Structures are given as C-alpha cells and as structure tokens.
Amino acid sequence: MERAIQVENLSKLYSLGKVGTGSFRQDIKRWWVSQILKKEDPFFTEAKSNQQLSTDFIWALRDVSFDVKQGEVFGIIGRNGAGKSTLLKILSKVISPTEGIIKGRGRINSLLEIGTGFHDELSGRENIYLNGHFLGMTYHEIKRKFDEIVDFSGVERFIDTPVKRYSSGMYVRLAFAVAAHLEPDILIIDEVLAVGDAEFQKKCLGKMHEVSTKQGRTILFVSHNMQAISNLCNRAMFLNRGQVADIGPVEKVVNTYLSGIQKLKASHSWNTKEVAPGNEFIRIKSVELIPHLKNPTDPIDIRTPLTIKFQFWNLKNINLCVGLQVCAQSGECIFDVSSPAYDFSEGVIEGQCEIAGNFLNDGSYYISLIFVKDTSVELFNLEECLSIDVEDFRENINWYGKWPGYVRPKFPFELRQKVT
Amino acid sequence: MKTWDWSIVPESSWFNWNLKELWEYRHLLVRLIRRDFLVHHQQTLLGPMWIVYQPIITLITYVFIFEKAVGLSTDGVPSYLFYFSGIIVWNLFSESFIGTAFTFTQNAQLFEKVYFPRMIIPFSVVATHLIRFGIQLILFALLLAFFIFTKDFEVYPVRWLPALLTTLILAPGLGMGLGLIFSLLTAKYRDLVNVIHLGVRLLMFATPVIYPLSIVSSDIQAIVLFNPLTPVFEFFRYAFLGNGMFSYLQLLYSLVSMIVLIVFGSMLFNKFGSKLQDVL
Numbered sequence: 001m002e003r004a005i006q007v008e009n010l011s012k013l014y015s016l017g018k019v020g021t022g023s024f025r026q027d028i029k030r031w032w033v034s035q036i037l038k039k040e041d042p043f044f045t046e047a048k049s050n051q052q053l054s055t056d057f058i059w060a061l062r063d064v065s066f067d068v069k070q071g072e073v074f075g076i077i078g079r080n081g082a083g084k085s086t087l088l089k090i091l092s093k094v095i096s097p098t099e100g101i102i103k104g105r106g107r108i109n110s111l112l113e114i115g116t117g118f119h120d121e122l123s124g125r126e127n128i129y130l131n132g133h134f135l136g137m138t139y140h141e142i143k144r145k146f147d148e149i150v151d152f153s154g155v156e157r158f159i160d161t162p163v164k165r166y167s168s169g170m171y172v173r174l175a176f177a178v179a180a181h182l183e184p185d186i187l188i189i190d191e192v193l194a195v196g197d198a199e200f201q202k203k204c205l206g207k208m209h210e211v212s213t214k215q216g217r218t219i220l221f222v223s224h225n226m227q228a229i230s231n232l233c234n235r236a237m238f239l240n241r242g243q244v245a246d247i248g249p250v251e252k253v254v255n256t257y258l259s260g261i262q263k264l265k266a267s268h269s270w271n272t273k274e275v276a277p278g279n280e281f282i283r284i285k286s287v288e289l290i291p292h293l294k295n296p297t298d299p300i301d302i303r304t305p306l307t308i309k310f311q312f313w314n315l316k317n318i319n320l321c322v323g324l325q326v327c328a329q330s331g332e333c334i335f336d337v338s339s340p341a342y343d344f345s346e347g348v349i350e351g352q353c354e355i356a357g358n359f360l361n362d363g364s365y366y367i368s369l370i371f372v373k374d375t376s377v378e379l380f381n382l383e384e385c386l387s388i389d390v391e392d393f394r395e396n397i398n399w400y401g402k403w404p405g406y407v408r409p410k411f412p413f414e415l416r417q418k419v420t
Numbered sequence: 421m422k423t424w425d426w427s428i429v430p431e432s433s434w435f436n437w438n439l440k441e442l443w444e445y446r447h448l449l450v451r452l453i454r455r456d457f458l459v460h461h462q463q464t465l466l467g468p469m470w471i472v473y474q475p476i477i478t479l480i481t482y483v484f485i486f487e488k489a490v491g492l493s494t495d496g497v498p499s500y501l502f503y504f505s506g507i508i509v510w511n512l513f514s515e516s517f518i519g520t521a522f523t524f525t526q527n528a529q530l531f532e533k534v535y536f537p538r539m540i541i542p543f544s545v546v547a548t549h550l551i552r553f554g555i556q557l558i559l560f561a562l563l564l565a566f567f568i569f570t571k572d573f574e575v576y577p578v579r580w581l582p583a584l585l586t587t588l589i590l591a592p593g594l595g596m597g598l599g600l601i602f603s604l605l606t607a608k609y610r611d612l613v614n615v616i617h618l619g620v621r622l623l624m625f626a627t628p629v630i631y632p633l634s635i636v637s638s639d640i641q642a643i644v645l646f647n648p649l650t651p652v653f654e655f656f657r658y659a660f661l662g663n664g665m666f667s668y669l670q671l672l673y674s675l676v677s678m679i680v681l682i683v684f685g686s687m688l689f690n691k692f693g694s695k696l697q698d699v700l
Contacts, residue, residue, distance in 0.1 A: 006424075090428065091428075092534070092535055093428060093535035094531070094532060094533065094534065094535055095694070096428065096429075096431075096694045097428065097429075097430050098430055100430070101427055101428065101429050101430075102427060103424035103426070103427045103428075104424060104425060105424055105426075106425060116530065116533045117530055119459060121458070121459045122455065122458060122459065126454075126458065129451055130451045130452075133448035133451050134448065134530070134534050134536060135534065136536070138444075138447060
C-alpha cells in the first residue's frame with residue numbers, strides 16, 4: 001500500500017527560555033560562524049555531542065523515523081513530555097524541525113486546532129468561515145458544507161449569535177463540527193475525545209470511523225487512553241524521551257508501553273543513616289510501593305490495590321505519627337491519611353498503608369510521607385518519594401473520554417425498572 | 421509510485437516567497453479584514469463611526485494647538501485641509517507599520533496552533549487600513565468640496581489620480597516594509613514594544629505632517645528629506661491643496677526605499693518567522 005507520510009530522522013532541538021542564544025552578541029557570533037564562515041553552528045554541535053546537554057537546550061525529538069500507509073489509523077503513544085506534541089506540531093507545520101525531513105501526500109489537518117481563530121464577538125456563522133479558512137478550507141468547500149456543519153454541531157438556532165453567548169458545550173461542538181468536515185487526506189487527532197459530552201463523543205468516534213474506513217483517509221491518533229488506541233488503530237508507535245521506543249502492530253506496542261511504565265522507581269532504600277534523607281529526628285531507611293497484581297507484568301490499573309511500606313530510623317524518644325499524602329500531577333492534594341500516634345524509643349520503625357483498589361482514578365500520582373511529633377509538629381516531609389501511574393480500565397463502556405475526577409470509587413449503585 | 425506532494429525540511433530559505441500558496445489563502449485574507457471591521461465596530465461605543473471621529477477629533481486638536489496656540493504656518497493652505505490631509509496619510513502609514521510590527525506578538529496563540537502563510541497577517545493589516553483610509557478620504561473630499569464651494573479654493577483635479585496612487589502605494593508600503601523588520605525584533609526582544617510606540621511618535625515630527633517642508637530651515641531640511649515619507653506628504657498636498665515641495669527624484673527615492681524595505685523585510689520574515697515558535 002502507498003505511504004501517506006514518511007518521516008526520516010526527525011529531530012527537534014528546543015532552546016529553553018529565549019530564541020537563539022538569548023544575547024544579541026552571541027546571536028551575531030553564531031550567525032557569523034555558521035552563515036558567513038560556513039562552519040557548523042557552534043551551539044548546535046555543542047548541544048549534539050554533549051549528551052548531558054546544557055540546561056538551555058533540550059532534544060524534544062531525536063532521530064525519529066516512521067511511515068504511515070494510506071488509509072491506516074496510526075497510534076502515537078507516550079508519557080507526557082515524550083515528544084508527541086512536538087511531532088504533531090512539526091507535522092502540522094507550526095514549528096520546523098531541526099533535522100530530518102518529512103514527506104507526504106495530500107492535505108494534512110489536525111484536530112488539535114479545534115476552535116482556532118474563533119473570535120468571541122463574531123457570530124457562529126462568521127466563525128465557521130474564519131475557522132475553516134484558518135484550517136485551510138476554501139470558500140466553496142465551506143459554503144458547500146455549511147449546512148452540514150451547522151447540523152452536526154446542533155446550534156442552528158444560535159448561528160447568528162456571537163459565540164461569546166454560547167455555552168462551553170455549544171462552543172466546542174461548533175468548533176469540532178468545522179474540524180470534522182475538513183476532509184483532509186491525513187487527519188491528526190490529539191485527545192479530542194476528552195471534550196464534550198458522551199453523546200457528542202460517540203458522534204466524534206463515529207465520524208472518525210467513517211473517515212478512516214469509508215473514505216480511506218489516513219489518521220494519526222494520539223492518546224493516553226490505551227483502550228481507545230487498541231480499539232481504533234492498526235499500528236502504533238511508542239515515543240519515549242523523544243525517541244522511538246517501539247513501533248509495529250498496536251497490541252505489541254501497547255504492551256511495551258504498559259510494561260515500560262512498571263519500571264518506574266517504585267522503591268527507595270538507604271543503607272546508612274548518614275546518607276539517608278531526614279534530619280536530627282528522623283532518617284528514612286526505605287520506602288516501597290507494592291501493587292497487588294495477579295500477574296507481575298500486568299499494569300497497575302484502577303482496580304489494583306496498593307501497599308506503601310516504609311522503614312525509618314527514629315533518633316529520639318518521642319511521640320510520633322506518620323501522614324501519607326497522595327497528590328495529583330498538578331500538585332493538588334487528593335487525600336491525606338494519618339497513622340495512629342505512639343510513643344517510640346530510638347531504633348528502626350516500620351509502617352505500611354493500604355490504598356484500596358477501585359479508588360484512584362487513572363492518572364499519575366505522587367506520594368509524600370510526613371513525620372509528625374505530638375500529632376501537631378511536622379518533623380520531616382519526604383516529598384514525592386514515590387510515583388504511580390494508574391492505567392484506565394473499563395468494561396462494557398462504549399465511551400473513551402477521560403473519566404473525570406481524581407478518585408473513582410466503586411460505590412454501590414443500583415438501578416432497576418420499577419414494577420408498576 | 422507517485423511522488424510526494426509536500427515535504428517539511430529544517431531550513432526555510434531567504435527567498436521562499438510562496439506566492440501560489442499566498443493566493444490559495446486569499447479567502448482567509450478577506451475574512452481577516454472582515455473580522456477586523458466587524459469586531460472593531462461591535463466593541464466600540466461609537467461603532468463604525470469611530471473611523472471618522474478619530475481623525476476629526478485629532479484635526480480639531482491640531483487646529484487649536486498648532487494653528488491657534490503655536491501659530492505654525494500651513495503654507496497658505498486652509499489649516500483644516502492642511503492638517504486633515506496630514507492626519508489621514510500619517511494614519512495610513514503609522515497604523516500599517518504598527519500593525520505589521522506586532523504580527524508575531526499579537527497572533528502568538530494562533531501561530532502556535534495552525535499553519536498558514538504568516539504573510540497573510542501583514543497583508544490583512546495593510547488592507548484594513550487602506551479601507552479605513554478610503555473612508556477617511558471621503559471625509560477629506562467633503563471638506564475639500566466645502567472649501568471649493570464656499571471659499572473659492574482653487575483645485576487641480578488632473579494631479580489627483582497620480583498623487584492618490586502614489587500615496588496608496590508608498591505610505592502603507594513603507595509602513596509594511598519597516599513593520600516586517602520590526603515584527604521579528606518585537607517577537608524576540610519584547611521590550612521593543614514601547615520603543616516602537618515612542619519611535620512612531622518621534623518619526624511623526626521628522627515628517628511634514630503638522631508643518632510644511634517649506635518652513636523647515638535649510639540646515640535641518642536634509643534630515644527631513646532623508647525621510648522617505650516626506651515626498652509622499654508633500655506630493656499629496658501639492659496635488660490636493662496646491663502647495664508642496666517635492667521632486668520626482670525624491671519620489672523615486674521613496675519608491676526605492678519602499679522596495680528595499682519590503683524585499684529585505686520579507687526575506688527576514690520568511691527566514692526567521694518559522695523559528696520564533698522554538699521557545700519553551
């Protein structure tokens with residue numbers, strides 16, 4: 001089958017903070033050396049040879065090569081910061097690569113741009129045209145599909161109202177409706193399934209299926225949701241720290257991704273008090289996260305019960321209790337549980353805390369341990385000593401959007417037909 | 421196997437003026453102009469009339485300050501006509517310049533998300549201000565008509581067309597060319613924003629906007645003549661108001677300056693415009 005996109009040795013170097021070197025003098029020097037003397041850019045080669053890269057540069061992508069066949073649904077997975085968005089931005093020509101080349105056939109559009117260029121003061125009608133043009137549609141194309149777009153969005157009655165009066169749902173629906181009618185040859189979808197209500201998501205997924213199967217278009221699909229990836233894609237690529245970690249049939253790549261996650265640091269230990277973190281009251285001996293899995297290679301998902309075990313040296317005779325805090329990636333504390341307080345004498349003390357299965361929602365979490373004297377004075381805070389990635393798991397649910405909330409408890413929930 | 425339709429490569433060239441692509445995006449250009457008018461008029465208190473009020477209020481201020489208070493000469497031309505012509509031509513230049521110079525700073529969010537030829541933005545800015553100039557020109561025509569019929573003001577209609585064309589090309593052209601160069605500088609060194617506003621204000625005094633070139637003493641006339649905007653204003657006034665100092669050589673100098681600025685500006689714009697997004 002013919003290839004729709006071919007990516008060869010794509011690399012992207014970002015400079016942190018400022019464009020160029022940040023100083024006018026350095027910029028001039030760099031320009032002189034690389035453009036006039038025709039030598040290699042001194043800053044560029046320096047950054048490349050030097051793996052530990054000065055803090056000013058970061059390789060967002062490194063020698064990424066892959067190709068996507070025509071009519072294929074190609075998944076791209078990877079943790080946050082793996083370079084997925086950089087790749088998509090290069091593909092949509094928003095940024096240019098540092099090295100490498102991408103070749104392709106046909107129009108490429110991305111659903112990461114939904115609502116781009118929407119202006120609050122303008123009516124829905126005006127915005128459909130404006131947004132359509134920003135996305136590369138021609139006037140006739142938009143005119144031809146106008147009714148269809150309005151119909152799909154379900155905002156007929158408000159089409160001449162400024163979009164600032166729209167509810168957020170209406171706004172998103174209108175924005176998506178334009179994007180969904182683009183008919184590009186290659187479509188990039190980045191987590192759009194996270195927007196809108198369930199009914200709307202169903203519509204979007206339906207549209208995606210229709211686009212890929214009936215119309216034979218190529219789709220690049222980026223998501224954190226492994227189930228959605230597995231269900232929708234033929235092939236996938238796993239990006240890790242800007243490099244291709246795995247590429248191939250979707251089941252294989254998803255497995256690599258999920259088992260890779262397990263290799264996260266789930267335990268720490270220190271041999272002597274001197275090197276251990278702590279202070280004159282407390283020194284940490286070990287902390288460990290133990291997931292209770294049927295099969296050790298399974299990923300931690302929302303059903304998995306977790307045990308946190310820890311040991312520490314107590315250096316004074318005091319009354320102690322330990323608090324365990326679980327925070328979301330945003331830094332927000334989700335909950336804080338405390339052990340009972342006891343009078344302890346010097347020596348090693350061990351403790352453990354259980355987090356039940358079917359409690360945390362999918363996502364990344366950090367665990368901190370806080371040591372407290374007399375149930376009131378904080379002695380030491382072992383901040384973010386453990387991290388967990390909880391994967392999603394769903395049964396009999398035809399919805400692939402991000403499940404909202406930090407916790408996802410399985411409370412008893414009954415529903416039945418009332419007999420009349 | 422078919423050949424590829426497009427490719428994305430690291431370097432953008434100096435001369436990558438993809439005019440065909442620009443043409444393909446012409447509808448976006450039209451929409452952007454339309455957006456600017458719609459938004460501007462829905463947001464302001466006075467609505468669409470603002471385009472007209474702004475120069476009128478400026479005109480009254482100038483007449484009071486420069487004519488009545490300072491007693492600046494207007495070369496024997498009725499002061500209202502003199503200042504109004506200066507104001508509208510200056511607006512055309514300065515707004516084109518400022519609008520273009522902030523291309524990247526004002527559209528940063530948009531540029532992060534979608535690709536379209538970035539040159540569309542400066543073109544839409546210039547087109548918007550050309551239309552505004554057109555509206556203000558009607559006002560100028562009314563004012564001129566008033567002086568013709570009530571004060572027997574002498575006019576030379578045969579000069580109108582060449583002067584109008586010259587102004588319509590040179591004023592926004594110089595503004596855009598200069599703006600293209602500054603657009604990259606403002607994107608890179610954000611503190612230049614204030615410098616630009618100050619610079620525009622100072623440049624106005626080095627341009628015969630509120631004074632005729634004829635009253636400038638010969639020692640500093642060279643400075644004013646070095647400014648390629650000078651012949652544009654003088655020619656406009658010569659054609660419409662009958663008084664102005666310019667030569668065809670000076671107009672040629674302005675034209676060459678404009679071409680140099682636009683070519684150089686576009687080269688920089690195309691070459692470095694795509695690199696501006698590489699900041700984290």
